Amino acid sequence: MALIVQKYGGTSVGTTERIQAVAEKVKKFRDSGDDVVVVVSAMSGETNRLISLADAISKDPVPREMDVLVSTGEQVTIALLSMALQQIDCDAMSMTGGQVRILTDQSHMKARIQDIDESRMREALSAGKVVVVAGFQGVDEDHNITTLGRGGSDTTAVALAAALKADECQIYTDVDGVYTTDPRVVDSARRMEKVTFEEMIEMASLGSKVLQIRAVEFAGKYSVPLRVLSSFEDGPGTLITIDSEENMEQAAVSGIAFNRDEAKLTLVGVPDIPGVASKILRPISDKNIEVDMIVQNVGLDKKTDFTFTVHRNDYKKAKAVLEEVCEKLGAERAAGDNDIAKVSIVGVGMRSHAGVATKMFEALSDEGINIQMISTSEIKISVVIDEKYLELAVRTLHGAFDLAQEH
Template sequence: MALIVQKFGGTSVGSIERIEAVADLVVKTKQQGHQVVVVLSAMSGETNRLLALAKQIDKRPSARELDVLLTAGEQVSISLLAMAIIKRGHSAVSLLADQVNIRTDNMFGKARIEDVAATRLKHELEHNRIAIIAGFQGRDIEGNITTLGRGGTDTSAVEIAGAINADECQIYTDVDGVYTTDPRIEPNARRMNYVTFEEMLEMASLGAKVLHIRSVEAAGKYNLPLRVLSSFNPDQGTLISFEEAGVQTNIVSGIAFNRDESLIYVNNITKGTTQLSKIVKIFAEHGIEIDMISQVNHNFEKIDYAFTVHTNDYEQALEILNSDERQIINKGAVKGDSHVAKVSAVGVGMKSHSGVASLFFEALAQENIDVILVSTSEIKISVLIDEKYLELAVRALHKVFLTENE
């Protein structure tokens, strides 16, 4: 008997028929002798419907009240699933954030979970009930409703699984696992059976959209095996775990990419050790994060910087650099380019294999793709390229590193 947490996203509970199918799947797991905790998103479309109501009243509605509004969506899905499971003759109980004490900070709309009390959940499991918990939501220390932001339900599921020391957290979604790259770009992309946490963290931060990075981080914190699988056609999916045994020996596990970055150049600014920290600080004050950074020293007096920000922050970043605040970074030429994309190869195998970088750049060179910026870690190589070459680069890298030799 194992203790399993199963998370289902919005499309998995998007209609009564889908909810009935999820009920079958949950009951089947229970009948296999496991204890089951379910974490749900709102029915697909519901969050957008509620958001549209709010926008009709106020284009920038109160953040606290928006969280009260949006959490109504999960309340609907959890109670409907509980009804469907009870109809199948099993005990089930739906639970909201306050009922299982999911405590967060008070950052409405993007709160972080600080604590999940296991007491109530353990009680329900001991009484042989299937517990169905509203994902995406929490309560701050004053009892206000909060939401966790993007990917919130995945994070809820992982934090809950961690709190009750679950054996596995299963993330059911509309794809059947994590792929070596996006199959819409590279038809030869393969589902991976295993990925390590390190790889998944890199893939998530590099733009692979299957799992939100925060939920992968949380799973790593608890050393909790995480499995991504399809609710439409569940099989083994992809297991994300610390155990490297059984992991395929590919040097590179996947090719990730991200179209949401924009490039900014600050050229010919006066050399000085505090220049970069000044730029980073101004951006941080405006809530803008810098991703890739490159620095070139022209001569003894001048430096060029190139860095990337999220495309949503691009216009504001240019404004800041061109405004009065720019004085503090002296006078340099500022220019930018939003038509860029980042492509990355990720794999724990890189740690012990040399020559990966060489293969990587050779593959791009053969396609005449210019590299604008480079960034590396122990287990990944990322490059920024012209956005129009993105698909070509993904296919070239996939071919070099991930073509199966059979």
């Protein structure tokens, strides 16, 4: 008998029929003798509907009241799923974040979990019940409802699994696992049986949308075995687990991530003096704009070209800031390009394989794809290229590293 935490997202519980299908799936685990805690999101579209109601009332709603409002979406789902389970003779009990006692800090709309009291859940499990918990929410020390921000339900599931010392945390989505790259771009993309936390964190941060990075980080920190599965078809999914020497000896590259949402900015001809990087980036960060890749080239004339990337949504705002900085620093000009994309190869095996970067660059060169920027870490290499070459680059690299084959 195992203790399993399962999480079902908005599409998985998007209709009453889908909620009933989830109930049948949960009952199979319960009937086989497993203890089950289920974490659910709001029904698909429900959170957006609630936000639109708030927008119709107020241009600037108080964050505390927004949390009270949007948290009701998950409350609807836990009640309906509990009813569906009870209807098929599977005893169940719904709990809000507050009823579980998921204690968070006081940052409304982006709260962080501080502690979980698992005693009520254990009590219900001991009584033979399936516990159905509202994802995405908790309470602060003053009993105010808080929400966890983007990816909150995944984080709730992993946090509950850590608190309960669950045997596995299963994340059910509309895909049947983690793939070597997006199957919509590469037909031969392969579902991976296993991937390490490190690789998954890199892939999530580099554009892979299967799991929220925050939930993967949480799972890695508390060594919670995490499995990605499909809500709509049976299968083994992909297990995300701790690194091992066995993984280290496998192929250098495990997967390819990409991101179309990037824009590049360059300050040309900046005087190369100490502290110039902070003088460029400080005004950018003051506008709450996150910087991703950074490249600095110092010329023989003691002037530097300083290039960095930001999210495409921040491009216009960042360009305006950079033009002001250009004038202050006496640089030659501020340039920008929002028709770029980032492609990344990821794999823990890079630590023990030489020549990975060379192979990547040669494969792109053979296709006439020019690399504009390069960024590396121990287990990833990212390049910025023209967006029009993105899909060609992904297909080329997928073939070059033979990712369609099981290694």
